Amino acid sequence: MEKSKANMKAILKKLVPFLGLTLMIAVFQVMSDGRLLTKGNLTSILNQTVYVGIMAFGAIFVYSHGGMDLSYGGVIGFSVLISILMANTGIPIVVTFLVSVVSALVWFVLNGLVSVYLNVSPFITSLCIMYMCRGILNTVCATQKYSIPVYMYEYDTWIVKIIALIMVYVICYLLFEKGSIGKANKAIGGNPLAAAQAGINVKATRMTAYLISGITVGIAAFILMLRAGSASTSTGQGLEMNVITALVLGGVPLSGGAKVKMIGALVGSFSVILLRNGLIILGINERVIEGIQGLVLLLLVFLTYEKNKDGIQQ
Amino acid sequence: MDSKVLLEAKNITKNFGLTQALKNVSINIERGEIIGLIGENGSGKSTFSSVLSGVYSPTEGKMYLNGEEYHPINTLDAQNQGISMIAQEMGTLSGIGVADNIFLGKEEKFTHFGIVNREEMYEAAKEVLIRFGIEGINPAEHIAKYSLEERKLIEVVRALYSDPDIFIVDETTTALSQVGRDIIYNIIKQIKKNNRAVLFISHDLDELMEVCSKLIILRDGVYIDCLTEEEFEEERIKELMVGRKLTGDYYRSDYDGSFSDETVLTAKDVHLKNALNGVSLTLHKGEILGIGGLTDCGMHELGKVLFGIEKPIYGEACLGDGTVIKSAKQAIKNKVGYVSKNRDQEALILTASILENMVLPSMSMLKKCGLIFKKTEKRFAEEQVKNLSIKMWDITQDVRDLSGGNKQKVVFGKWLANQSEIFILDCPTRGIDIGVKAFMYQLMYQLKKANKAIIMISEELPELIGMSDRIMILKKGRLQKEFLRSEDLNEHAIIKEMV
Numbered sequence: 001m002e003k004s005k006a007n008m009k010a011i012l013k014k015l016v017p018f019l020g021l022t023l024m025i026a027v028f029q030v031m032s033d034g035r036l037l038t039k040g041n042l043t044s045i046l047n048q049t050v051y052v053g054i055m056a057f058g059a060i061f062v063y064s065h066g067g068m069d070l071s072y073g074g075v076i077g078f079s080v081l082i083s084i085l086m087a088n089t090g091i092p093i094v095v096t097f098l099v100s101v102v103s104a105l106v107w108f109v110l111n112g113l114v115s116v117y118l119n120v121s122p123f124i125t126s127l128c129i130m131y132m133c134r135g136i137l138n139t140v141c142a143t144q145k146y147s148i149p150v151y152m153y154e155y156d157t158w159i160v161k162i163i164a165l166i167m168v169y170v171i172c173y174l175l176f177e178k179g180s181i182g183k184a185n186k187a188i189g190g191n192p193l194a195a196a197q198a199g200i201n202v203k204a205t206r207m208t209a210y211l212i213s214g215i216t217v218g219i220a221a222f223i224l225m226l227r228a229g230s231a232s233t234s235t236g237q238g239l240e241m242n243v244i245t246a247l248v249l250g251g252v253p254l255s256g257g258a259k260v261k262m263i264g265a266l267v268g269s270f271s272v273i274l275l276r277n278g279l280i281i282l283g284i285n286e287r288v289i290e291g292i293q294g295l296v297l298l299l300l301v302f303l304t305y306e307k308n309k310d311g312i313q314q
Numbered sequence: 315m316d317s318k319v320l321l322e323a324k325n326i327t328k329n330f331g332l333t334q335a336l337k338n339v340s341i342n343i344e345r346g347e348i349i350g351l352i353g354e355n356g357s358g359k360s361t362f363s364s365v366l367s368g369v370y371s372p373t374e375g376k377m378y379l380n381g382e383e384y385h386p387i388n389t390l391d392a393q394n395q396g397i398s399m400i401a402q403e404m405g406t407l408s409g410i411g412v413a414d415n416i417f418l419g420k421e422e423k424f425t426h427f428g429i430v431n432r433e434e435m436y437e438a439a440k441e442v443l444i445r446f447g448i449e450g451i452n453p454a455e456h457i458a459k460y461s462l463e464e465r466k467l468i469e470v471v472r473a474l475y476s477d478p479d480i481f482i483v484d485e486t487t488t489a490l491s492q493v494g495r496d497i498i499y500n501i502i503k504q505i506k507k508n509n510r511a512v513l514f515i516s517h518d519l520d521e522l523m524e525v526c527s528k529l530i531i532l533r534d535g536v537y538i539d540c541l542t543e544e545e546f547e548e549e550r551i552k553e554l555m556v557g558r559k560l561t562g563d564y565y566r567s568d569y570d571g572s573f574s575d576e577t578v579l580t581a582k583d584v585h586l587k588n589a590l591n592g593v594s595l596t597l598h599k600g601e602i603l604g605i606g607g608l609t610d611c612g613m614h615e616l617g618k619v620l621f622g623i624e625k626p627i628y629g630e631a632c633l634g635d636g637t638v639i640k641s642a643k644q645a646i647k648n649k650v651g652y653v654s655k656n657r658d659q660e661a662l663i664l665t666a667s668i669l670e671n672m673v674l675p676s677m678s679m680l681k682k683c684g685l686i687f688k689k690t691e692k693r694f695a696e697e698q699v700k701n702l703s704i705k706m707w708d709i710t711q712d713v714r715d716l717s718g719g720n721k722q723k724v725v726f727g728k729w730l731a732n733q734s735e736i737f738i739l740d741c742p743t744r745g746i747d748i749g750v751k752a753f754m755y756q757l758m759y760q761l762k763k764a765n766k767a768i769i770m771i772s773e774e775l776p777e778l779i780g781m782s783d784r785i786m787i788l789k790k791g792r793l794q795k796e797f798l799r800s801e802d803l804n805e806h807a808i809i810k811e812m813v
Contacts, residue, residue: 180686183674183686199641200643257666
């Protein structure tokens with residue numbers, strides 16, 4: 001009896017993110033008189049989910065080992081800017097894609113080196129990197145907006161995005177749930193000492209997580225570039241918040257460990273975009289939505305974080 | 315008669331989610347009693363003392379202290395009402411001074427106009443330290459200056475200075491040396507003389523039989539029996555604890571201390587800062603090499619050096635073929651397994667499942683085309699669960715919900731599953747109950763017979779004598795003496811070399 005009860009509880013816990021997403025769809029659909037599930041709006045949801053999702057798939061690796069990263073918005077903005085500048089020199093689109101990946105990866109290498117090997121808190125490191133990237137964007141784009149070459153617009157199709165989303169998800173899923181790199185990161189998030197005593201190279205494993213995250217941010221940057229068509233001071237602004245909210249809505253514990261699941265990033269990415277989108281079609285001001293998102297995130301973290309009796313996070 | 319009863323606990327039940335840790339336990343504590351609470355891991359003894367001391371509130375049942383209903387809201391409240399506890403896992407706060415620790419939460423006693431009078435606090439602290447016969451601790455000093463043992467004693471003082479009616483000692487003595495233990499025993503006797511009561515929880519049956527006037531036995535959260543001093547008898551108590559007759563021998567029964575000539579692991583003149591000053595050893599196939607000494611003799615560090623997680627400043631640990639061990643990863647690859655002394659902190663991921671813990675060191679073994687499939691993992695882990703008869707609901711259950719003995723089985727399972735040839739076991743039976751202990755000893759003997767090599771680092775002499783083919787005693791980071799397996803070997807001969 002104990003066993004079946006415990007199993008039920010575990011299964012229920014796994015279902016919560018899916019139930020949340022379903023509930024949100026139902027509520028917004030009814031409240032907006034059916035304006036949520038229209039073809040136009042679904043395309044819009046997909047457009048935004050793709051790059052948030054792809055970043056979240058990579059972010060899972062960092063968050064699972066107990067890391068924290070706030071640099072997504074800044075780095076993606078930087079990467080979009082560099083890619084557009086390079087694309088305008090006439091390089092082939094494949095090379096532009098590589099430029100996107102490399103220019104995001106560079107920041108994550110820095111992020112990883114400082115956080116992992118110099119033992120600076122990842123929170124601080126990534127916050128600083130976000131500011132550095134924003135600084136660059138603000139300087140370069142202060143007086144001018146940069147746009148992609150016209151021919152690139154034709155690549156901004158839903159089929160490209162769906163394929164990209166699925167491909168990155170499958171690769172990240174295999175690496176994370178079936179590969180030793182994912183299992184090692186989860187183990188570090190659970191207990192770094194035990195992980196080390198099981199023969200895991202803790203630093204190298206954490207660094208690899210940053211590299212994977214950097215690559216996915218680069219891919220996301222390429223897609224955002226095709227979608228947005230230009231880089232300005234506000235490119236990517238606030239996306240770090242969307243990624244973190246996606247993880248939390250997907251049931252990913254921010255403390256890391258074995259309970260982190262890749263599917264959470266996928267479900268959560270749809271949830272966060274749906275939340276924002278739903279509120280917009282209900283006519284709520286975008287600035288107010290940011291406030292609501294903050295509140296929702298805090299509430300969910302409070303409810304899901306592993307706490308001890310005194311409420312201090314362990 | 316009734317006035318003698320200090321505390322009456324009636325039908326106490328405590329549930330943790332789905333687990334029932336205590337079932338209808340009723341216990342009376344009278345003045346002048348020293349009650350030993352004994353039972354296997356998971357029997358509910360720590361839960362009971364936690365309920366008594368205000369850490370948990372009972373799910374059902376009532377308690378009466380001096381005839382009045384008693385339900386403490388926290389440990390401080392319990393202390394104010396006259397029940398104090400020192401627990402195994404609690405500790406002192408490291409950032410502050412000795413006196414601050416002793417009077418934690420009671421600072422207002424020394425506060426005048428919002429300012430704490432520190433001199434007054436130091437004086438009061440000095441007084442209580444002297445009262446309990448503890449020397450060499452300066453209340454004005456930082457707590458970090460003192461050893462683990464001294465800090466434990468400071469904790470004892472903190473629990474006792476308010477003269478509690480009931481003093482609860484939960485597995486505290488396991489962390490103490492003989493000197494520290496004697497101080498605690500004296501304190502306990504003093505409390506008895508003052509017509510107050512002590513609840514003493516320990517795994518050490520000999521200790522309990524010596525100190526206590528009554529023994530209460532719990533099993534699976536149920537009250538089993540209460541024995542008075544005249545009824546103390548080791549075999550009977552063990553039977554009551556386990557709930558069945560213990561058959562066969564506890565330790566191995568042979569005195570054949572032979573092993574193969576083939577060397578599998580060596581240490582060459584290993585030096586480690588503040589721990590080891592040139593230790594060499596050779597481990598052979600089919601050998602159980604016991605390593606003993608005082609806690610700080612360097613033996614725990616030696617285990618870590620041999621496993622590659624501590625780097626010696628001089629000297630090296632090598633495999634039989636001469637390969638130097640440089641990292642845990644490399645050691646594991648060469649079939650070395652390591653069981654840490656600190657199980658929950660170092661050996662297990664408590665928030666991960668049995669399966670996830672079990673496969674961790676063996677990931678490279680389980681890969682098919684670079685991927686590890688659920689089915690493979692499950693089959694792999696289930697085999698160990700069956701071998702070791704780990705008690706659980708499901709293999710995907712979190713390790714933190716297992717009892718101490720079953721947790722230790724999971725740790726062993728990791729290395730058995732990895733097909734280790736060399737086992738470095740640091741206090742392998744620490745804090746686990748008799749039933750599982752016997753199982754572990756059997757397992758070690760089977761491993762020896764299967765020609766595996768074992769290093770057993772232990773603070774328990776009976777275990778060293780009972781299991782080892784050879785015993786190395788370390789003292790201050792050096793090899794002091796080596797003993798071979800023999801029927802005549804006794805604890806006194808070894809203690810003489812240790813101190």
